[in-house]
Every structure is written in structure tokens, then in C-alpha cells.
Amino acid sequence: MNIILLGPPGAGKGTQAQMLVESRDMIQLSTGDMLREAKASGSEMGKVVADVMARGDLVTDDIVIGLIREKLQGDKRGGFIFDGFPRTLAQADALAALLEEQGETLDAVVEMQVDDETLVKRIVGRAAEAAAAGQPVRADDNEDSVRHRLMEYYKKTAPLIGYYHAKGQLASVDGMGSMDEVKAAIADALDK
Numbered sequence: 703m704n705i706i707l708l709g710p711p712g713a714g715k716g717t718q719a720q721m722l723v724e725s726r727d728m729i730q731l732s733t734g735d736m737l738r739e740a741k742a743s744g745s746e747m748g749k750v751v752a753d754v755m756a757r758g759d760l761v762t763d764d765i766v767i768g769l770i771r772e773k774l775q776g777d778k779r780g781g782f783i784f785d786g787f788p789r790t791l792a793q794a795d796a797l798a799a800l801l802e803e804q805g806e807t808l809d810a811v812v813e814m815q816v817d818d819e820t821l822v823k824r825i826v827g828r829a830a831e832a833a834a835a836g837q838p839v840r841a842d843d844n845e846d847s848v849r850h851r852l853m854e855y856y857k858k859t860a861p862l863i864g865y866y867h868a869k870g871q872l873a874s875v876d877g878m879g880s881m882d883e884v885k886a887a888i889a890d891a892l893d894k
């Protein structure tokens with residue numbers, strides 16, 4: 703089974719993806735994690751994306767599509783969880799083409815719904831906790847960048863909700879509950 707976790711920054715996509723990795727042996731493909739790895743490695747691409755990410759802007763479609771393309775080859779285990787990808791309609795079309803090339807299908811798109819102010823509080827709060835514990839803080843987890851990421855989400859990514867709804871692939875879940883409640887809601891949606 704191959705699925706997309708769709709939702710605004712701070713919705714809990716990464717947390718739920720990890721739970722699906724454990725419960726269903728799926729493979730998490732987070733473009734955000736891949737880009738942060740590229741940045742940490744000091745590669746040319748990492749240098750190009752660093753400022754873009756810190757501002758909360760989207761990286762170009764070509765870069766993220768290239769990252770995903772590389773990961774779709776090889777062992778597919780329990781299937782892929784696309785986390786933070788696609789984020790634009792062009793990325794959605796590219797994903798459809800890449801899956802088709804691999805003889806794979808997209809089985810569900812799970813949209814996680816969370817209030818805006820809760821998102822901002824979660825991310826800014828998480829950054830403050832990390833800082834207090836002496837842990838590294840993401841360069842884009844300050845309030846300005848978070849609000850900008852949210853705006854980018856509404857402008858460029860939220861249109862995918864209508865797109866997948868029209869294709870009959872969308873399942874929306876309430877992302878405001880506890881981790882386990884959200885996990886159960888996603889399991890319900892996937893088992894339908």
C-alpha cells in the first residue's frame with residue numbers, strides 16, 4: 703500500500719508516519735528530512751536549499767521530484783508513506799507518473815486536519831523545548847517562518863485536497879486528538 707500524508711506543517715505527519723513504519727513495515731519518504739540531510743552533508747544541493755527552507759519557502763519541484771525518484775527503486779516492503787510530498791500540483795502529477803513507471807498505485811491520501819493556531823503553538827513550543835534542552839532547533843521553526851510555511855501550504859499544497867478528493871482518494875482525519883487517537887483514525891481510514 704502506498705499512501706500520502708497530507709497536512710499543514712506541525713500536523714503530525716512525521717509522527718504518524720513513524721507509527722506506520724512500525725505497525726505496517728512501510729517506508730517513510732520525507733522530503734523535508736531528505737533536504738535537511740542534504741543541508742547537513744554540505745552538498746551543493748544542500749547549499750542551494752538552505753536559505754529557501756529557513757525562510758519557509760518551497761524548494762523547487764525538480765529538486766524534490768529528483769529526491770523521490772531515487773527512493774522509489776529497490777525494496778518496497780509494506781509500501782511507501784509520502785510525508786511532505788507532494789506539495790504542489792506539479793509534484794502530484796510527477797508522483798503519479800513515477801508510481802506508474804514502477805507498476806505501483808497510490809492507494810490513499812490521508813489529510814490531517816489541525817487548527818492554525820494549534821500548529822503555530824506546537825511548532826514554536828517544540829522549538830523552545832529543544833532549545834531549553836540544549837538540542838538543535840530547526841532554522842525554520844521560528845514564528846515568522848512557521849507563519850510563512852502555513853501561507854505556502856494554503857497557497858500551493860491545500861489545492862491537492864480538492865485534487866485527490868475529485869479522484870476519490872481522499873480521507874480526512876481529525877489531527878487534533880492524542881497521538882494514539884490520530885493513529886486509530888488513520889488506521890480506520892486505511893482499512894476501509
Ligand SMILES: Nc1ncnc2c1ncn2[C@@H]1O[C@H](COP(=O)(O)OP(=O)(O)O)[C@@H](O)[C@H]1O
Pocket residue numbers: 710711712733734735737754755756758759760761762763766785786787788789793842851
Ligand atoms: N515536497 C516539497 N516541495 C518543496 N519544498 C519542500 C518539500 N518538502 C520539504 N520542503 C522544504 O522543506 C521544508 C521543511 O519541510 P518539512 O520537514 O516537511 O516540514 P513541515 O511539514 O513541518 O513544514 C519546507 O518548508 C520546504 O522548504
